[in-house]
Amino acid sequence: xxxxxxxxxxxxxxxxxxxxxxxxxxxxxxxxxxxxxxxxxxxxxxxxxxxxxxxxxxxxxxxxxxxxxxxxxxxxxxxxxxxxxxxxxxxxxxxxxxxxxxxxxxxxxxxxxxxxxxxxxxxxxxxxxxxxxxxxxxxxxxxxxxxxxxxxxxxxxxxxxxxxxxxxxxxxxxxxxxxxxxxxxxxxxxxxxxxxxxxxxxxxxxxxxxxxxxxxxxxxxxxxxxxxxxxxxxxxxxxxxxxxxxxxxxxxxxxxxxxxxxxxxxxxxxxxxxxxxxxxxxxxxxxxxxxxxxxxxxxxxxxxxxxxxxxxxxxxxxxxxxxxxxxxxxxxxxxxxxxxxxxxxxxxxxxxxxxxxxxxxxxxxxxxxxxxxxxxxxxxxxxxxxxxxxxxxxxxxxxxxxxxxxxxxx
Amino acid sequence: xxxxxxxxxxxxxxxxxxxxxxxxxxxxxxxxxxxxxxxxxxxxxxxxxxxxxxxxxxxxxxxxxxxxxxxxxxxxxxxxxxxxxxxxxxxx
Ligand SMILES: Cc1cc2nc3c(=O)[nH]c(=O)nc-3n(C[C@H](O)[C@H](O)[C@H](O)COP(=O)(O)OP(=O)(O)OC[C@H]3O[C@@H](n4cnc5c(N)ncnc54)[C@H](O)[C@@H]3O)c2cc1C
Ligand SMILES: [Zn+2]
Numbered sequence: 478x479x480x481x482x483x484x485x486x487x488x489x490x491x492x493x494x495x496x497x498x499x500x501x502x503x504x505x506x507x508x509x510x511x512x513x514x515x516x517x518x519x520x521x522x523x524x525x526x527x528x529x530x531x532x533x534x535x536x537x538x539x540x541x542x543x544x545x546x547x548x549x550x551x552x553x554x555x556x557x558x559x560x561x562x563x564x565x566x567x568x569x570x571x572x573x574x575x576x577x578x579x580x581x582x583x584x585x586x587x588x589x590x591x592x593x594x595x596x597x598x599x600x601x602x603x604x605x606x607x608x609x610x611x612x613x614x615x616x617x618x619x620x621x622x623x624x625x626x627x628x629x630x631x632x633x634x635x636x637x638x639x640x641x642x643x644x645x646x647x648x649x650x651x652x653x654x655x656x657x658x659x660x661x662x663x664x665x666x667x668x669x670x671x672x673x674x675x676x677x678x679x680x681x682x683x684x685x686x687x688x689x690x691x692x693x694x695x696x697x698x699x700x701x702x703x704x705x706x707x708x709x710x711x712x713x714x715x716x717x718x719x720x721x722x723x724x725x726x727x728x729x730x731x732x733x734x735x736x737x738x739x740x741x742x743x744x745x746x747x748x749x750x751x752x753x754x755x756x757x758x759x760x761x762x763x764x765x766x767x768x769x770x771x772x773x774x775x776x777x778x779x780x781x782x783x784x785x786x787x788x789x790x791x792x793x794x795x796x797x798x799x800x801x802x803x804x805x806x807x808x809x810x811x812x813x814x815x816x817x818x819x820x821x822x823x824x825x826x827x828x829x830x831x832x833x834x835x836x837x838x839x840x841x842x843x844x845x846x847x848x849x850x851x852x853x854x855x856x857x858x859x860x861x862x863x864x865x866x867x868x869x870x871x872x873x874x875x876x877x878x879x880x881x882x883x884x885x886x887x
Numbered sequence: 888x889x890x891x892x893x894x895x896x897x898x899x900x901x902x903x904x905x906x907x908x909x910x911x912x913x914x915x916x917x918x919x920x921x922x923x924x925x926x927x928x929x930x931x932x933x934x935x936x937x938x939x940x941x942x943x944x945x946x947x948x949x950x951x952x953x954x955x956x957x958x959x960x961x962x963x964x965x966x967x968x969x970x971x972x973x974x975x976x977x978x979x
Contacts, residue, residue, distance in 0.1 A: 713935040724931040727960070771906040772889075774960050775937050780888050782902045815931045872927040 494660050495667030500674045503700035504532045506854055507692055508707055509679045509715060511535030512544040513655070513840060514832055515707035516662035516673075517847020518854070523669035524577075525848070526855040531671045532701075534694060536678035540659030543709050544840070546777075546809035548732050548766040550745055550754065551841040552589045552650035554609050554616050555882040559865035560818060561612035566862055567845035568649060574844055580661030582653045583759050589650035589745040590624055590631075592794075594639040598750060601881055602645045609647070617646045628744050630797050637793050639751055652745060652756050652764075658843060682719040688827040689719070703828045703854050707846075710775065710810030712833035721825045723833065724815055724871045728769040729779040729808040730837055735801040737761035742795075749881075751790035755798075763801060765791060769811065769837060779808040811836045816876040817883040819846070821863040822853055830854060831868070838883050889963060893946045894954050894970045907943025909933045910955045911975065937961055941975055 506522060508515045511533045522528040535541075551571055553564035575582045593599045602618060609616035621633040624644040633641045667673055674696070681693030682704065691700035706715045710727045738761050747754035752768035767787040770779040784806055792799055814820060814834035819842070821832050832850045835842060845862065852860040859867060865877055889901035915921055915929055934940060940960050945953045955975065957967040967976040 711937075714937050722928075722932045723935075724933075726933060726935055772942075772958070772960075773935060773940060774963060776961070776963060780901060782888060871931040872924045874923070874927070 494664040495673055498532070498672035498674050500532060500534070500677060500694070500696050500699055501672065503691070504672075505530040505701070506703045506705065507531075507699060507701035508533045508705045509692065510542070510707035510709065510711075511539045511673060511675065512542045512707060512709055513540065513659055513662065513843040514709070514835070514846045514850070515705075516540065516659060516666060517843050518705060518707060518832070518850045519666035519671045519847075520578075520662045520669075521847045521851035522854060523666060523671060525851055528855060529670035531666075532699065533666070533671060533673050534677045534679055534692070534699070535673070535675050536695075538675050539663055539673060540656070543809040543811065544655055544659050546732065546807055547655055547840040548754065548756070548764045549652045549655045549840060550589065550650070550747070550756065551584075551653060552647050553614050553841070554589070554591070554605060554645060554647045554650070555879055556605050556608050557877055557879060558612060559877050560879050560882070561609065561614050563845055563849070563862050563866070564842060565612065565614050566848070567842045570844035570848065571653065574658075575661070578661035578665050580657065580664060582657045582661060584651065584653040585759070586649050586651040587744050587756075588627065588646060588648045589747060590619070590627060590644040590646055592624070592641050592746065592748040592750070593643045593645075594641065594748065594750040596642070599642050602643060605882060606645050615647055615649050617648075619644050619646050628742070628746055630741055630795055631746065632794055632796055639748075639790070639793065641794070650745065652758070654759065655840060662847075679715060679718070682715070682829070684719060684826050684829075689829040703830070705830045705832065705850055705854055707832050707850070709833065709835065709839070710812050712812050712831065716824070716831065719824070719826050719829055723820065723831070723868075725812045725820070725834055726773055727775055727810050728772070728813055729774050729776060730769045730811045731767045731779040731784055731806060731808045733765045733767075733784060733803050733806040734758070735763040735765070735798075736804050738763065738801060741797065746794070748790070748794065751794070753787050753791045753794070755791060755795070762804070763798065769813065770808070775810050777808050777810055813837070815871070817879045818877040819866050820868055821846070821849060821866040822859050822868065824868060828857070836883070889965070891944065891956065891965060892968050893949060893952075894968055895950045895952060896946060899946070899949060903946060903948040905945040905947040907945060907953065910941040910943050939966055
């Protein structure tokens with residue numbers, strides 16, 4: 478039986494998935510940030526490169542940042558070649574990740590609809606479908622009626638405030654259980670010998686003669702040959718400790734869940750135009766996501782009027798949801814980049830690398846982000862999939878503009 | 888929801904305002920003289936401070952005038968509000 482087929486019986490847990498480690502005096506690689514990307518980097522350092530003198534330093538508890546807060550949408554239908562290659566690599570890894578980790582991830586390829594509400598949305602959507610096809614990414618253009626066949630509760634009435642004119646559809650897209658992903662990666666990394674150190678905030682980065690030598694933390698000084706920053710919304714603060722700026726802005730991004738409902742929503746629906754996206758988790762709650770709050774903030778808390786507008790938009794699309802009760806709302810701090818693409822690779826400081834700028838959409842990339850960063854840490858060279866996403870593009874102007882495919886959406 | 892004190896209209900709900908980017912990040916006098924790196928710095932690198940941050944704000948559903956605020960990004964407290972052209976107040 479495959480690991481995901483066993484997911485239904487996944488309630489039984491061993492007593493420990495990993496043991497909390499005490500920080501040692503030195504490591505070959507220190508990873509700052511114990512979210513999905515930091516953990517995936519540790520996993521692939523061990524799995525692909527045999528590097529295990531590694532610590533993941535997390536200021537709070539493991540995967541309590543955006544990894545615990547995202548709406549878990551996974552897809553690879555990005556417009557440009559560089560992005561399609563990176564996100565499609567991630568999707569292929571997702572397709573084998575439960576096996577690789579021998580841990581159920583509740584990865585469910587239920588497809589994603591990206592709705593079009595205006596003639597321009599339609600043109601953009603059709604163009605993206607064609608571009609996806611050329612890049613070997615599964616994608617179809619559906620008219621409104623076909624979109625409703627995929628998602629029967631979708632309101633395609635022309636009377637709607639923003640009527641549905643059609644949708645792109647990626648059947649291989651879907652969702653996964655984010656906590657399970659973090660736990661599976663953490664268990665695998667710890668079993669390979671990686672130290673997972675919680676309650677350990679990095680407060681300084683030591684640089685000598687232009688090269689990183691270690692980090693200062695709330696649990697002491699730790700020497701390191703190489704350091705990787707995987708701190709999502711806090712990346713700018715860490716880069717500042719090492720003396721260089723990043724082209725990022727940190728914003729709250731909010732999401733909500735309803736009470737548990739009978740299965741009503743078979744796929745994932747996203748709409749950039751009305752800033753809303755929704756799926757139904759395995760347990761039955763509707764998972765609803767909003768657009769970012771406009772202001773910069775590190776608060777993990779957003780404004781009420783943002784979710785109020787998002788709910789109003791969702792009710793137009795799904796009148797059925799009017800009777801659902803919202804149970805919880807929360808926010809994470811996301812690191813938004815100028816071109817809606819990540820920043821991966823070298824920094825002005827030797828042997829110090831970044832993986833950031835994933836903004837509102839990095840969960841889907843978790844395995845690829847780890848794969849690419851582990852390669853860079855092991856060889857001190859960009860991975861071919863990461864090369865277009867280097868920091869130098871903000872000098873050369875070779876941006877990877879994915880606002881159309883990423884925008885606020887995921 | 889933030890309560891923002893427009894320097895002309897007084898305290899109003901955040902929803903009445905349009906949030907502008909970082910303040911005092913002025914357009915270079917002569918962009919043609921800049922290196923690619925300096926131009927990239929101007930275009931893409933903005934203040935992302937954890938703490939007091941000077942930013943622009945437009946009272947778009949009120950008097951429709953732009954002004955400046957200093958807001959703490961760690962907890963949203965608005966430390967100062969001032970009109971365009973007035974010097975940035977000392978907040979720390
Ligand atoms: C509401 C919401 C919905 C989202 N929905 C989706 C979605 O549907 N699909 C999708 O693809 N993406 C989504 N995202 C984006 C996705 O969650 C992020 O891009 C991704 O999780 C970032 O990588 P990460 O998991 O490593 O980040 P995080 O889990 O945030 O990890 C960063 C870690 O660094 C730690 N850290 C920070 N500073 C320090 C320090 N000084 N020392 C030590 N540790 C430190 C933090 O505590 C944190 O645990 C969403 C995000 C939010 C907030
Ligand atoms: Zn006013």
